[in-house]
Amino acid sequence: MASTKKEIGVAPHGLSAAAKAKADEVIKIRRFKRLSEMDQSKRLYATLLALKYRIEDYLAHDIYDQSYSFGEFLKEYTSILNLKRKELAQDLHIHETKFSRLVTNREDPNLEILLRIEAHSGDILQATLLYQLLSRKVMAHLKADTKMKKQQRKLVKNKVVV
Amino acid sequence: MWVVDKVSGHRVKTRVVEVMPIQLKRLSKSDFRFDWLKVDCDEIYQLVISADGYILGMMALKVIAEELRIEICLLEVSASNVGKGKEFENIAGILLAHACKLSFKYGFFGFISLIPKTALVSHYKKKYGFVSYGTHLGMDLERSEKLINKYLAKDKS
Numbered sequence: 001m002a003s004t005k006k007e008i009g010v011a012p013h014g015l016s017a018a019a020k021a022k023a024d025e026v027i028k029i030r031r032f033k034r035l036s037e038m039d040q041s042k043r044l045y046a047t048l049l050a051l052k053y054r055i056e057d058y059l060a061h062d063i064y065d066q067s068y069s070f071g072e073f074l075k076e077y078t079s080i081l082n083l084k085r086k087e088l089a090q091d092l093h094i095h096e097t098k099f100s101r102l103v104t105n106r107e108d109p110n111l112e113i114l115l116r117i118e119a120h121s122g123d124i125l126q127a128t129l130l131y132q133l134l135s136r137k138v139m140a141h142l143k144a145d146t147k148m149k150k151q152q153r154k155l156v157k158n159k160v161v162v
Numbered sequence: 163m164w165v166v167d168k169v170s171g172h173r174v175k176t177r178v179v180e181v182m183p184i185q186l187k188r189l190s191k192s193d194f195r196f197d198w199l200k201v202d203c204d205e206i207y208q209l210v211i212s213a214d215g216y217i218l219g220m221m222a223l224k225v226i227a228e229e230l231r232i233e234i235c236l237l238e239v240s241a242s243n244v245g246k247g248k249e250f251e252n253i254a255g256i257l258l259a260h261a262c263k264l265s266f267k268y269g270f271f272g273f274i275s276l277i278p279k280t281a282l283v284s285h286y287k288k289k290y291g292f293v294s295y296g297t298h299l300g301m302d303l304e305r306s307e308k309l310i311n312k313y314l315a316k317d318k319s
Contacts, residue, residue: 009219009237009254012196013277015297020277026296027275031229034302038271042303046271049307053263060177 047080048124055125059132064140070133071105077117077125078103092116108134163259163314165211165218165250174250175212178260180205193240194220203235205264209256218243219253223261230270231300232261237276252313258290259313262306272306275299 013020051073058068066072078088089099094113101107109117114127114134164173186198186206194217198206203222210217222236239253258274266272275298278286283299286292290309292299301309 009221009239009257010234010276011279012236014279015277019297023277023297027231027298027300028229030295031231031273031300035230035271038303043271046266046303047269049272050266050269053267053310057267 044080045122045124048121051076051080052124052129055129055133059129059136064136068133069105069137070109070130071103073130073133074099074103077121091120108137163256165209165252165256168249168251176209176218176256177212178207178209178257181208189217189220193217193242194238195241196220196236196238198222198236198238201236207257207260209253209260218250219257221257221261223264225268227268227270230268230273232265232268232270232274233298234258234261234274234276255290255309255313259309262301262309263314265302265306266310271302272310273300273302274306 015023055068055073058065078085081088083091085099085103086096089096092099092113093116094102098107102109102113109130111127111131114130117125117130118127163176163178165176166173183199183206189198198220201222202224204225205223207221207223208217209219209221217240219237219239221234221238224233224235226233237254237257242248243250243253261274262272265274275295276286276292277298283294286299287294290301291305292301293305
């Protein structure tokens with residue numbers, strides 16, 4: 001019987017209202033204690049993980065959302081670290097002007113920059129994940145930009161006839 | 163994320179979806195014995211097989227923002243996945259890991275809690291890494307991340 005119960009999951013707690021209130025009070029006190037003992041590095045780590053999970057969830061859906069552009073990511077990353085853009089640009093060995101172009105999505109990062117961010121984030125935000133973020137934009141661009149498509153088609157000779 | 167077919171050993175792709183109370187009316191009573199319509203919670207999730215939407219498990223959560231905590235009020239694995247003849251493994255683990263992931267995304271540092279039956283306390287501690295917070299069991303940070311990495315990995319096909 002015990003093994004079957006294990007597999008069912010979490011059953012209704014079955015406590016009286018008073019017992020539940022007492023149990024909730026205990027966890028509340030211990031939770032606040034744990035939070036007060038949590039140092040800045042753990043908080044930062046958890047916040048970066050949350051950013052990673054949000055990106056993963058976005059990538060799991062077949063949509064393009066500008067609020068998940070690389071520029072927006074870089075803004076959020078800068079904000080989480082509580083750095084000025086100039087400071088993060090220096091950390092990543094990127095010229096401030098280039099960094100600004102990345103933040104405003106006027107330029108896409110190369111693979112080297114993605115690898116630098118991976119290293120800078122303590123390997124939490126992996127280059128492969130950031131590349132997928134970038135690819136999502138490129139895919140949307142390829143699908144949507146019909147003007148560019150037409151222009152490029154005009155340059156092609158001897159198209160394969162199928 | 164994947165569940166493992168007990169007979170063939172094959173992995174089957176799944177996804178977790180949030181459900182609205184109205185959708186619970188269609189829940190098969192032979193698959194789920196708890197009365198999900200009466201659950202006092204903030205969010206309900208289902209683990210379903212991606213290909214056909216077949217429901218493998220259910221989880222109800224209470225979001226206690228002032229304590230930066232998610233409480234798992236109820237978690238149930240479908241009847242066909244309980245006991246020796248069950249079809250798939252990992253259902254409860256995936257749902258718990260999903261709660262951990264939500265907790266990180268909500269800014270709660272991955273903290274989740276639940277109140278288990280006394281006989282299951284050691285099972286939850288040993289299998290999932292929970293620790294005691296009085297009557298509640300809970301976990302956060304590294305323990306939650308470990309659970310996410312174990313059950314929500316999506317690299318293999």
